Amino acid sequence: MEIIVAENCGLCYGVKRALRIAKETRKMKKGKVFTSGDLIHNPRVVSELKNLGIEPVEKLGEIQGGTIIIRSHGVSPEKYRLLTQKKIEIVDATCPIVKKIQKLVERLAKEKEEIILVGNKKHPEIKGLIGYSQKKGIIVENEEQARVLPHKKKRAVLAQSTQDLSLFKKIVAILIEKTKELRIYNTICLSTQTRQRSTSELAAKVDTLFIVGGKNSSNTNKLYYISKSILTNTHFVESAEEIKPEMLKNAKKIGISGGASTPPEAIEEVVFKIKNSLKNQIQRENLIQCQS
């Protein structure tokens, strides 16, 4: 039996940075400290932050005073304005990569270009980005939505930083037929690209794979779908507790990977649980053999 943890998985630079900023802010500020929504898409980490006194707030308009940490996904300019008007102190932990994409969208909008944003319209990063587009942005979530777009002389296309690269390529392939001059900005962050490649390589060489992370995490969900398309025996678990013995039946080579919001402890616990389950299983098998 072999357990292989994906070479590139777990917390990315932007998330680590946001977590560090949040904890430092909590130490420095006396009043209430909020985060714009869950700081990262991982219930376990969010609950730890709550214990420290860092509260996630969905509706920013409801905050009265205190300090708000803008999470790594960033927010729209309107939200910044709203917070400033309410005189709430802002600590900006937007991932520097997302910040760059926001500036790119802002620049393209000034050039009066149509901007296709390949991403999930419900994802906070996309909600933030579209706010910078001055109504020039169109969110495209899948190939079907790309196919119905009209022909254009010029347009630009970019992606949510955690987008699945193969979907981005498929959408670009459709846009090529509909656009004379298409500017492509590959804004998928390197860490996402490496993590996706690492997970798909792992899925190709193991017989069972566990994706560890929050079910509400967009990038972890993408890792799950990438792995599932290669290996049917892929399981998505939020924590070690969700691992059931039947998931490990006949497993000889087990892979583990996690998203940008999966803390290292969550992965370590999964490794521990699997090792333990398999040990018990082997002991039981030995027992049966002895009885016979």
Next chain:
Amino acid sequence: MEIIVAENCGLCYGVKRALRIAKETRKMKKGKVFTSGDLIHNPRVVSELKNLGIEPVEKLGEIQGGTIIIRSHGVSPEKYRLLTQKKIEIVDATCPIVKKIQKLVERLAKEKEEIILVGNKKHPEIKGLIGYSQKKGIIVENEEQARVLPHKKKRAVLAQSTQDLSLFKKIVAILIEKTKELRIYNTICLSTQTRQRSTSELAAKVDTLFIVGGKNSSNTNKLYYISKSILTNTHFVESAEEIKPEMLKNAKKIGISGGASTPPEAIEEVVFKIKNSLKNQIQRENLIQCQS
């Protein structure tokens, strides 16, 4: 038995225009009239032009006086200079679409951008285009050549006007991973795109398909490969004479398509030959039935 000629096939606008210009020039000029290489990649048409007194010349430096018709594929700026220096009268029949691509390459070269030209390095259009790139152009013929390109912050990519759209898309997909800002110019002419789509649709609904055209025609070769990848029973013939009875064995639904340099008469002759062959075959079958 059914014969279906592809909805969009045969001579394109640029080639028809070049042929018209060549014939008009011949009528108007008293001296020798040349074309820069074969006017179109079809031996039959070239031979007809020779009979009219329009001679193809491969090495432009060898011409002494007279008039030269620049064929639809265009030539490099150096060749224009050479002809001007030699005081040879130039009649430019470069396809207006190719002319636009030449201007685009010239503009991108001025912007000091790396320009990827997806095309065949031996094709006259590409030989002409690369001449406009001021050494900023790189010809990419296949996916392997794209894969070895280094990472770049910015580059532009465009295609030979008769390029296979699916190959162009595959190369773009590779470049997306290697380029932060990729400007794509879909310079594949509409007539080529429509012809390729038409041929692949036809290949999917017939049991035998004939691609009619010059074996030296790049775009006709592409139609052949597109059809062959869908339908094994695809045959590439330059003229009706090349059709052998074994090609029509068991054929119930026959498709016919031709490239941008295939004259309508060549297609008509193929239709005629197939009808005749099958008539004879049917008559023979009837004869055998009568004897039994």
